[in-house]
Amino acid sequence: MAAMFGGLAIVLAGAALTALAIGSVRLAAADIIAVLLGSGEPFTRTIIIDVRLPRVLLAVLIGVALGSSGAAYQALFRNPLADPFVVGASSGAAAGAAVVIVTGWAVSASGFGPASLGAFIGALLAVGLVYAIAAAGQMPPVSLLLVGTVVSTVLGAAVWLLMALADQHLHRIVGWLLGGLAGHGWDTVDAAWLPMLTGTAVLCLLGRPLDALSEGEDAARALGLWVGGAMAFVLAAASLAVATAVAAGGVIGFVGLAAPHLARPLVGVAHARLVPASGLIGGLLLLGADALARSIAAPLELPIGVVTALLGGPFFLIVLRRSWATWRAG
Amino acid sequence: MVLASNNLTCGYRQPVLTDVSLTVRSGELFVILGPNGSGKTTLLRTLARLLRPLGGTVALDGKDVWSCSPSQVAAAVAFTSQVLAPGWPFTVREFVALGRAPHRGWWRPLGAYDRRAIAAAMDQLGLCGIQDRPVTELSGGEWQRVRLARALTQEARVLLLDEPTSHLDPRYQFELLSLVRGLTRVRHLAVVMTLHDVNLVGAWADRVALLGQGDVHCEGTPDAVLTGPALTAAYSVPLAVAPHPVTGAAVVSLVPAVVDRVEERR
Numbered sequence A: 001m002a003a004m005f006g007g008l009a010i011v012l013a014g015a016a017l018t019a020l021a022i023g024s025v026r027l028a029a030a031d032i033i034a035v036l037l038g039s040g041e042p043f044t045r046t047i048i049i050d051v052r053l054p055r056v057l058l059a060v061l062i063g064v065a066l067g068s069s070g071a072a073y074q075a076l077f078r079n080p081l082a083d084p085f086v087v088g089a090s091s092g093a094a095a096g097a098a099v100v101i102v103t104g105w106a107v108s109a110s111g112f113g114p115a116s117l118g119a120f121i122g123a124l125l126a127v128g129l130v131y132a133i134a135a136a137g138q139m140p141p142v143s144l145l146l147v148g149t150v151v152s153t154v155l156g157a158a159v160w161l162l163m164a165l166a167d168q169h170l171h172r173i174v175g176w177l178l179g180g181l182a183g184h185g186w187d188t189v190d191a192a193w194l195p196m197l198t199g200t201a202v203l204c205l206l207g208r209p210l211d212a213l214s215e216g217e218d219a220a221r222a223l224g225l226w227v228g229g230a231m232a233f234v235l236a237a238a239s240l241a242v243a244t245a246v247a248a249g250g251v252i253g254f255v256g257l258a259a260p261h262l263a264r265p266l267v268g269v270a271h272a273r274l275v276p277a278s279g280l281i282g283g284l285l286l287l288g289a290d291a292l293a294r295s296i297a298a299p300l301e302l303p304i305g306v307v308t309a310l311l312g313g314p315f316f317l318i319v320l321r322r323s324w325a326t327w328r329a330g
Numbered sequence B: 001m002v003l004a005s006n007n008l009t010c011g012y013r014q015p016v017l018t019d020v021s022l023t024v025r026s027g028e029l030f031v032i033l034g035p036n037g038s039g040k041t042t043l044l045r046t047l048a049r050l051l052r053p054l055g056g057t058v059a060l061d062g063k064d065v066w067s068c069s070p071s072q073v074a075a076a077v078a079f080t081s082q083v084l085a086p087g088w089p090f091t092v093r094e095f096v097a098l099g100r101a102p103h104r105g106w107w108r109p110l111g112a113y114d115r116r117a118i119a120a121a122m123d124q125l126g127l128c129g130i131q132d133r134p135v136t137e138l139s140g141g142e143w144q145r146v147r148l149a150r151a152l153t154q155e156a157r158v159l160l161l162d163e164p165t166s167h168l169d170p171r172y173q174f175e176l177l178s179l180v181r182g183l184t185r186v187r188h189l190a191v192v193m194t195l196h197d198v199n200l201v202g203a204w205a206d207r208v209a210l211l212g213q214g215d216v217h218c219e220g221t222p223d224a225v226l227t228g229p230a231l232t233a234a235y236s237v238p239l240a241v242a243p244h245p246v247t248g249a250a251v252v253s254l255v256p257a258v259v260d261r262v263e264e265r266r
Helices: A002-021 A029-036 A042-076 A089-102 A114-135 A143-165 A167-178 A186-205 A207-213 A217-222 A227-249 A255-267 A271-295 A304-329 B040-047 B070-076 B092-104 B112-124 B140-153 B170-186 B198-204 B228-235 B256-265
Strands: B003-011 B015-024 B028-033 B055-060 B077-080 B158-162 B190-195 B207-212 B215-220 B239-243 B250-254
Touching: A002 A029, A002 A042, A002 A255, A002 A271, A029 A042, A042 A114, A042 A186, A042 A207, A042 A227, A042 A255, A042 A271, A089 A114, A089 A143, A089 A167, A089 A227, A114 A143, A114 A227, A143 A167, A186 A207, A186 A227, A186 A271, A207 A217, A207 A227, A207 A271, A207 B092, A217 A227, A217 B077, A255 A271, A255 A304, A271 A304, B003 B040, B015 B028, B015 B040, B015 B055, B015 B190, B015 B215, B028 B040, B028 B170, B028 B198, B040 B077, B040 B158, B040 B190, B070 B077, B070 B092, B077 B140, B092 B112, B092 B140, B112 B140, B140 B158, B140 B170, B158 B170, B170 B190, B170 B198, B190 B198, B198 B250, B207 B228, B215 B228, B228 B239
Parallel strands: B028 B190, B028 B207, B077 B158, B158 B190
Antiparallel strands: B003 B015, B003 B055, B207 B215, B239 B250
């Protein structure tokens, strides 16, 4: 199992090095390593250290946050279809940030600070609402999609309403919604790495409680788990990671869904291994999606959400079809 | 005395059962019997500290379970819900090992004692050969044994089993009930199980509580409880009781058509 994690980490590091080489100026591996070791030409240094490295780090961090919280949401909702987007965390974060921006509390220009706090609270409330409706009752797994879609649509409409009512803030809200990894530098990485990794680390520590919660509240309580507290920690940690990911890169779908499904065949179902493995695979997926977004139509750059949707959508349909068949058989 | 309820009222918002006073002792197999909707599962969940009573108390060794922490109760009381299809493909061993959580906590890795407890439970239920199999690929009988193995791993003195025989064919019903009764005797457990098959009760239970019309209709040994008049009143349908041709235990049968015809002739 240690070999599996080592392998994943090496693949991720290799992918990150490859991503550093991709761009309008192609760089050789030797140059990149020279720069990372602290030497190299000034021109190459500027490209790598100031432009590409923050972007690559951000892609990995966002992927880690989405992948690990996706695994946690799937356990909590007892649903293979759950991901940060489906359970309402992403749209809740966007709406929470929009409220803060419109009411004028957000003073920081980078989108962090109060707007991120709003995003965190918005994500918590939206996921709490979806959980109360979809997971607490005896609904079939597919109904989570309906509840999540309705909540996301209503929140999306609320954001449009806020934008219409407060058009002087329009560009800032749009910046939040569209997101993307382009144009981010070290300031975004500096602001985002701590909350994202904190959320992910807490989820990694909650492996065994997540095992118990993945069987339902009654089963977890019968094992002696303080269910309310454990759920609060899971929701807070996942929402912190997702809200920061949305603040840094906008709403990016399907990574949080796909990463746990790809991780299970490698490390199994126990969450102490599944959550970190999903994080590593999420980082890998987002790195790959960003590389595609930059290179498919170069020099034009596609929004990363377009790439994840094109690749992740069919994957989602396969999972949906399989889980529906299992539910009817069970 | 191990588990006792005192003037218990249980239900969700409205009371489903009132004035339930039961005592379950070690080494005793206690069956809760009653028609659909009579509150069997509600009572069992209340005894398991999963549902807060609307009135009265549940006491474990004389101590109110709601004055204990969830893990203190889980270290002494194991609860197995009605059979649900397994959700995630945990391996059999992973699923069983989670039963150590009330003793081990949620962060400490498993120690030598935990491993022995897990191995002993799986050995006792004949699961060692399938310990690496995903629980989603088990037969109904195997899945029930795996769930029971977790309860044993929990080293609880009280076992609360909700409909452990549902969805099992007669052979697995027999295996499971023999096993549970054996454990009751050998490990000196107090076992409470709900059953909806009246005919399993006479042969297996030490004591029975018959629920009906919002309270415990009657309680006692199977011979005392399983009588035509008591069952007819609890289930609101004419039921007859006859001794089993081999064991002599009570066999209950539904006889509406015969009763109607007898009444017509008069």
